[in-house]
Amino acid sequence: MATNPSVLQPSVLQRLSPVRNSTQCQDAHGLAQEQLLHFGIDPGSEYGQALLQATTHLYQTFGELNQVEALNNTLDSLPQTDRISYFNAKKFLCFQLAKLIDTLQPSLRASYQALNMDVSSRAVKGDYPLFANVGALFSATPAIVRTATYLYACTEWVEDAFKGMESTHPIYSRLLNPTSISLANTIVALEAGKYAADYMAWNFNSGMAAIDGLLSNQLRHGDILLASRNVYGGTFQLINDYYARTDRLNIQLEWFDGYSGGEFAERMKAVRSQHQQALNKGKRLFVYLESPCNPHGYVLDVPEICRISHQHNHLVMLDSTLATPFLSRPLRHPDKACRPDWVIHSYTKDISGGGSTTAGGVIGESCRMFLPKGHQHNGINWDQTLFWDVYYIKGAFLDADKAIEVINGIKTLENRMLNKCINTLVFSEFLDSHPMINVNSHGLKDHPNRELCQKNLYLGLPSPLFSIDMEQANLPREAFVRFFDAMEPVFGHMVSLGQSNTLVLCPALTSHSELDEQAQSEAHIHLTTIRIAMGDENPRDLISHFRDCAKLHIDPVSTGFSDSFMPGEKVEELIRSVHLSVHEKHLEQQ
Numbered sequence: 001m002a003t004n005p006s007v008l009q010p011s012v013l014q015r016l017s018p019v020r021n022s023t024q025c026q027d028a029h030g031l032a033q034e035q036l037l038h039f040g041i042d043p044g045s046e047y048g049q050a051l052l053q054a055t056t057h058l059y060q061t062f063g064e065l066n067q068v069e070a071l072n073n074t075l076d077s078l079p080q081t082d083r084i085s086y087f088n089a090k091k092f093l094c095f096q097l098a099k100l101i102d103t104l105q106p107s108l109r110a111s112y113q114a115l116n117m118d119v120s121s122r123a124v125k126g127d128y129p130l131f132a133n134v135g136a137l138f139s140a141t142p143a144i145v146r147t148a149t150y151l152y153a154c155t156e157w158v159e160d161a162f163k164g165m166e167s168t169h170p171i172y173s174r175l176l177n178p179t180s181i182s183l184a185n186t187i188v189a190l191e192a193g194k195y196a197a198d199y200m201a202w203n204f205n206s207g208m209a210a211i212d213g214l215l216s217n218q219l220r221h222g223d224i225l226l227a228s229r230n231v232y233g234g235t236f237q238l239i240n241d242y243y244a245r246t247d248r249l250n251i252q253l254e255w256f257d258g259y260s261g262g263e264f265a266e267r268m269k270a271v272r273s274q275h276q277q278a279l280n281k282g283k284r285l286f287v288y289l290e291s292p293c294n295p296h297g298y299v300l301d302v303p304e305i306c307r308i309s310h311q312h313n314h315l316v317m318l319d320s321t322l323a324t325p326f327l328s329r330p331l332r333h334p335d336k337a338c339r340p341d342w343v344i345h346s347y348t349k350d351i352s353g354g355g356s357t358t359a360g361g362v363i364g365e366s367c368r369m370f371l372p373k374g375h376q377h378n379g380i381n382w383d384q385t386l387f388w389d390v391y392y393i394k395g396a397f398l399d400a401d402k403a404i405e406v407i408n409g410i411k412t413l414e415n416r417m418l419n420k421c422i423n424t425l426v427f428s429e430f431l432d433s434h435p436m437i438n439v440n441s442h443g444l445k446d447h448p449n450r451e452l453c454q455k456n457l458y459l460g461l462p463s464p465l466f467s468i469d470m471e472q473a474n475l476p477r478e479a480f481v482r483f484f485d486a487m488e489p490v491f492g493h494m495v496s497l498g499q500s501n502t503l504v505l506c507p508a509l510t511s512h513s514e515l516d517e518q519a520q521s522e523a524h525i526h527l528t529t530i531r532i533a534m535g536d537e538n539p540r541d542l543i544s545h546f547r548d549c550a551k552l553h554i555d556p557v558s559t560g561f562s563d564s565f566m567p568g569e570k571v572e573e574l575i576r577s578v579h580l581s582v583h584e585k586h587l588e589q590q
Contacts, residue, residue, distance in 0.1 A: 012062075012063055012066050013026070013027070013028060013031055013059050013062060013063055014026075014031065015062075016031070016058070016059055016062045017031050017034065017035060018035055018038050018039075018153065018154040018156060018157070019034065019035075019038055019154075019156055020156050020157070020160070021156045021159070021160070022156070028056050028059035028060045028063070029052075029056050031059050032052055032055035032056040032058075032059055033052060035055055036048055036051060036052055036055065068090075076194070094137075095138075098134065098137045098138070101134055102134050105130075105131055105134065108128075108130065108131070109128070109131055112128050112131075129151060130151070141404070141407070141408075142178070142179050142182035142183075142403075142404065142407060143178065143179065144179055144400045144401060144404050145173075145177055145178045145179050145400045146399075146400055146401070147173060148172065148173050148174075149171070149172055149173070150169065150170050150171060150172070152169050152171075153168075153169070157169060158171070163372055163373040163374070164370065164371070164372040164373055164382075164387070164388075165372045165373070173397070173399065173400070174395050174397050175391070175392060175397070177397070177398075177399065177400050177403070178400075179400035179403040179404055179407075180203045180397065180398045180399070180400065180403040182403070182407060183203055183361075183398070183403045183404075183406055183407050184200070184201035184202065184203055184361065185201075186407060186410060187201050187325070187345065187351075187361055187363060187410075188200065188201050188363055190325035190329070190410070191325050191329055191330075191331045191332070191343055191363055192329075192331040192332060192363070193329065193331075193332045194332075195331060195332065198365060198366060199331060199363055199364065199365060199366060199369075200363070200364065200365075200366040200369040200370055201361050201362065201363040201364075201369070202361065202362055202369060202386055202387060202391050203347075203359065203360070203361045203397070203398035203403065204359070204360045204361065204362070204396045204397065204398055205358065205359060205360070205396050205397065205398050205399070205402070206346070206348065206358045206359065206360050206396075207321060207344070207345065207346025207347070207348055207349075207358075207359075207360035208234050208235075208238065208346075208360070209360055209396040210344050210345070210346070210360030210361055210362050211235055211238065211319065211344055211360070212238060212396075213362060213386065213390045213391065213394065213396060214317060214342055214344060214362050214364075214386065214390075215238070215239070215243060215288075215317075216390055216394075217384075217385075217386045217389050217390045218286060218315070218317075219243060219249055219251055219286065220249070220283075220284070221249050221250055222249075222250050222251070222252065222278060222283050223249075223251055223252070223283050223284045223285070223286065224251070224252040224254060224271065224275050224278065224279075224283060224284070224285040224286070225239060225243070225244075225251050225252070225253055225254070225285075225286050225287075225288055226254045226255075226256055226267070226268065226271050226285060226286070226287050226288070226314075227239060227253065227254070227255055227256065227287075227288040227289075228255075228256050228288070228289045228290055228291070228293060228300060229255050229256060229257045229293075229522065229523060230290065230293035230294060230295070230296060230298060230523055231288075231290045231293060231294065231319070232290065232294045232319070232321075233294075233507070233512040233513070233514050233515065234514075235290065235319070236512075236514055236515060236519075237514040239251065239253060239288070240253060240514075241514070252275060252278070252283075254267075254271045254274075254275075257522070259298055259299065259300050259301065259449060259452055260301050260304070260452065261301045261304030261305055261307070261308060264300075264301070264304070264305045264308055265308050268308060268309070268312070268314075271285070272285070272312065284314075284315075285312075285314045286314060286315055286316075286317065287305065287309045287314055287315070287316045287317065288316075288317045288319075289302060289305065289316065289317065289318045289319065289340070290318075290319040290321075290322075291318065291319075291320065291322075291323065291328075291456070292322040292323055292327075292457075292463035292465065293322070294322065294465065294497075294531075295465070295467050295507045295512065295525065295529070295531040296440040296441075296465075296466060296467045296524065297322065297440070297441060297442065297462065297463035297464075297465040297466040297467070298440075298442065298449045298452075299442060299449055299452045299453045299456050299457060299463070300452070300456075301452055301455065301456065302318060302328075302330050302340065302456060303330070303333055303335075303338035303339075303456070304338070306330075306337065306338050306339060306340055307335070307337050307338045310337045311337075315341040315342075316340040316341050316342075317340065317341065317342045317344065318330060318340035318342065318343050318344065319344045319345075319346075320343050320344065320345060321344070321345050321346040321349050321350075321351075321498075322349070322350075322463050322464075322465050322497075322498075323457065323463065324345075324349075324350045324351055324413060324417060325351075325413070326350075326413055326414055326417040326418075326458060327417065327421075327457045327458045327461060327463065328456060328457055328458065330343060331343060331363065341364060341365065341368070342362055342363065342364040342368075343362070343363045343364075344360070344361070344362055344363075345360060345361050345363075346359075346360045347359035347360055347361060347406045347409075348360070348496065348498070349496065349497055349498025349499075350413070350416065350417060350420070350464070350497075350498035351406060351409060351410060351413060351498075352405060352406045352409040352498075353409040353412065353413065353416055353498065353499065353500060354405070354409060354499065354500065355494075355496065355498075355499035355500070356405060357402045357405045357406065358402070359398050359402050359403070359405075359406050360398075361398075362386065364386065367380050367385070368380060368385060368386065369385055369386050369387060370385050370386070370387040370388075371385050371388075373388070416500070416536060417464070418461075418582070418583075418586060419536045420464035420534045420535065420536060421443075421461040421462060421464055421534075421582065422578055422579055422582050423464070423502075423534045423535070423536070423537070423539050423542075424441065424443050424461075424462045424463070424464045424466065424534045425443045425461075425462060425578045425582070426539045426543075426574055426575050426578050427532070427534065427539055427542055427543065428441035428443045428444055428462070428466055429443070429444065429574060429578075430539075430543050430565065430566060430571060430574065431468055431546075431565075432444055433564075433565055433566035433570075434561075434564045434565050435472075435564060436470060436472045436473040436558070436561065436564065437468050437469075437470055437472075437473075438468060438469050438470075438471065438472065439466070439468050440466055440467045440468065440469075440524070441462055441466035441467075442462050442463070442466075443461075443462030443466070458589075459582070459585045459586065459589065461582070464498075464533065464534040465497055465531065465532070465533050465534070466531075466532055466534075467507070467529050467530060467531050467532065468529070468530050468532065469526050469528045469529040469530070470528040471526050471528055473528075473554070473558055473561065475528060475554065475557060475558065476557055477527065479553055479554060479556070479557045479558075480527070480528050480554075482553040483549055483550065483552075483553040483554050484504070484506065484530065486549040486552060486553055487504055487545070487546070487549055490502075490537075490541055490542060490545035491503070491504045491532075491542070491545070491546075492504070492535075493505070495510055496533075497531075497533030498533065499533070499535060500535050500536050501535040501536075501537065502532065502533065502534055502535035502537060502542060503532075503533040503535070504530055504531065504532055504533075505530070505531050506527070506528075506529065506530060506531075507520075507525045507529055507531050508520055508525050508526065508527055508529060512525055539575060540571070540575070543565075543571055547562055547565055548562075550562040550565075
């Protein structure tokens with residue numbers, strides 16, 4: 001039997017009251033009557049009686065809707081047909097509620113227009129926003145909310161909003177913006193799947209802002225950071241030249257050079273032993289991973305590294321930008337111990353895909369990302385969460401226009417990534433056919449990172465980022481530079497990656513120039529190293545142009561260099577076989 005909403009727990013119905021924090025009323029009728037008096041309406045008047053009845057019904061409906069929402073935890077046990085029915089029934093209920101709001105619009109507009117205001121005031125204020133925004137509820141894409149601030153219902157509601165206890169009041173777009181929230185919900189659903197209810201995301205105005213936001217939230221003076229060796233150059237600069245500086249946070253920076261769980265376990269043991277005294281004094285050790293990593297695209301055994309780290313109660317941060325939720329979804333691992341504690345994305349790259357915006361995000365367990373003021377969960381206090389500790393203060397938020405670009409990019413993510421992975425397999429094998437070119441791509445069957453690629457990435461597809469070097473050819477610097485400069489326009493001479501066109505750069509001179517010569521050597525970066533970020537072009541054009549550039553600028557100093565690639569007929573066989581094989585496997589997984 002359904003519970004009478006008028007006798008629900010007082011706190012449920014009181015949440016709808018304009019005096020929610022001070023009311024003593026406990027039933028729908030009493031709360032409705034109190035509400036009318038709060039706004040100066042006589043409940044005994046003709047207008048008051050009609051409004052009292054409608055308001056009473058709203059309180060009752062609010063109670064009933066809370067009962068409906070309480071049944072959400074049963075969804076996993078329902079067959080798919082029932083889930084479809086439940087969704088559509090609730091969707092239509094939302095339309096009906098919106099219709100109730102729309103029904104009020106003519107009388108509300110008339111009441112607004114009846115207020116005595118000079119024409120100058122009317123011009124400044126314009127139409128009241130509630131009139132214009134109802135239609136946005138039915139937008140087929142998330143509304144682009146270009147506003148700095150928001151209307152609020154009443155004093156006690158906005159008081160709760162400043163405590164993080166009222167979701168209908170964003171307050172200020174530096175903190176919350178509906179379009180950005182829509183993106184956050186989308187990325188959490190993609191990454192976490194059935195575990196999405198346990199996670200939350202905050203979006204930043206760049207990938208580096210996201211990384212800095214997370215590090216500044218977690219690291220304290222003298223903490224230890226164990227990071228995978230091959231990280232983006234900007235990340236290296238941030239942790240080495242800022243966080244590790246003695247006059248900053250004096251973070252004790254340690255590096256992990258391997259990729260497997262076994263290699264990590266050995267390194268973890270050594271680092272813990274080296275810093276045992278600091279750990280005993282309360283300093284914390286964090287693990288920072290980038291997988292696949294920049295610039296070679298190598299994959300780390302993320303689940304195993306997470307499991308080992310969590311055995312020692314060390315938290316793990318993972319930059320999964322290169323994988324995207326297409327190639328890897330580490331938060332869906334059935335064993336929570338094998339999941340990273342945070343996943344970072346630079347949306348600027350493949351997730352957005354067009355190269356027209358900069359954005360980033362951090363996904364983490366909800367209790368680490370946000371708690372209402374005064375609340376605690378699993379030993380985490382509200383002021384330790386990413387929102388209150390960093391996001392609320394620093395202002396590195398993502399605005400609505402950037403958020404919608406990322407949302408639109410996500411719609412084509414799967415097709416773009418599938419095509420890029422195919423191009424990576426084709427182009428890396430073509431380059432590997434040359435005896436003087438060393439190809440660092442786990443798309444090659446004999447590559448040492450191939451096994452981890454097959455274990456950790458979807459269908460064993462390669463990261464669409466890899467590197468090559470021509471150190472074996474002993475090319476003069478001038479010849480190599482001429483060759484590289486000639487790669488435009490088929491290969492884009494641009495920094496960044498993850499765009500629709502294939503981009504190339506020399507890490508030693510650009511993205512990893514922050515590393516000194518020794519650090520570059522340890523990261524296997526040489527002068528002739530070329531980082532290749534695959535695009536969606538026809539691979540035949542890429543292959544033909546690469547061969548022609550070699551013929552033009554390398555053959556004069558290395559006779560016959562361009563003739564050592566696989567012949568044209570082999571290229572056609574390669575393209576056909578890779579396309580058919582990958583698409584067949586992809587279809588089998590759907």
